[in-house]
Amino acid sequence: MIEPRSQNIISNIAMAQPRRVVFYGPGLSGKTANLLALARMLPEGEERVRHLKADIDGGVPFELLSCDAEELGLTAAGPLHLLTVPGLYLASRSRRTLLKGAAGVVFVADSRRERIDADVLLLDELGSHLVGLGLVPPKIGLVLQYNRTDDRDALAASRLDSELNRHSGLRTTAVANRGEGVLDTLRLLLDALSSRRD
Ligand SMILES: Nc1nc2c(ncn2[C@@H]2O[C@H](COP(=O)(O)OP(=O)(O)OP(=O)(O)O)[C@@H](O)[C@H]2O)c(=O)[nH]1
Ligand SMILES: [Mg+2]
Numbered sequence: 001m002i003e004p005r006s007q008n009i010i011s012n013i014a015m016a017q018p019r020r021v022v023f024y025g026p027g028l029s030g031k032t033a034n035l036l037a038l039a040r041m042l043p044e045g046e047e048r049v050r051h052l053k054a055d056i057d058g059g060v061p062f063e064l065l066s067c068d069a070e071e072l073g074l075t076a077a078g079p080l081h082l083l084t085v086p087g088l089y090l091a092s093r094s095r096r097t098l099l100k101g102a103a104g105v106v107f108v109a110d111s112r113r114e115r116i117d118a119d120v121l122l123l124d125e126l127g128s129h130l131v132g133l134g135l136v137p138p139k140i141g142l143v144l145q146y147n148r149t150d151d152r153d154a155l156a157a158s159r160l161d162s163e164l165n166r167h168s169g170l171r172t173t174a175v176a177n178r179g180e181g182v183l184d185t186l187r188l189l190l191d192a193l194s195s196r197r198d
Pocket of ligand 1 (some may be wrong): 029030147149175176
């Protein structure tokens with residue numbers, strides 16, 4: 001499903017058994033911005049992010065950042081394999097493939113009023129992919145990130161909670177292109193994964 005070169009990269013990293021964390025959400029919600037912001041915290045910066053293409057769904061782009069949690073100042077979490085999915089609505093099969101083997105998901109929701117329907121659609125899709133892959137909680141950790149909160153049309157977090165977080169799961173707010181809330185989101189997810197193991 002993923003082009004051979006990308007598949008090799010993913011397989012090689014899988015041998016070291018990093019935890020896979022998938023940044024999932026609708027188009028332009030800020031998934032790539034999250035990864036780039038995390039990469040800027042590393043010495044090599046954004047060059048650490050690999051830009052890959054799926055070989056289905058028209059070769060939609062996605063990204064991979066391989067790093068150690070310690071490099072980000074996060075303790076005791078070990079190697080990480082941070083992946084974005086393509087947000088293009090029609091790229092559902094690629095998103096499903098990229099979820100395989102995930103330890104956790106950050107759902108990057110777009111706070112803008114006009115994107116709430118896209119958020120709901122992709123959150124529902126995520127739920128059905130996870131059920132299909134047998135990855136329902138507690139097998140997988142999930143954090144909702146309300147991104148783009150700087151937009152003048154951003155909905156209040158309370159409204160987003162009622163639309164997207166009816167079960168009061170873990171959630172954060174962010175302005176990912178400025179790096180705000182990005183590390184806190186990852187930390188929240190990794191802490192939840194660690195406490196689940198204890
Ligand atoms: N103002 C603002 N812009 C943002 C924020 N997060 C991301 N952006 C910008 O929004 C645009 C889209 O962000 P991306 O990170 O590429 O979105 P994506 O979710 O990866 O999109 P796809 O890969 O197409 O699904 C970019 O120009 C980002 O810089 C935010 O919190 N506030
Ligand atoms: Mg992207």
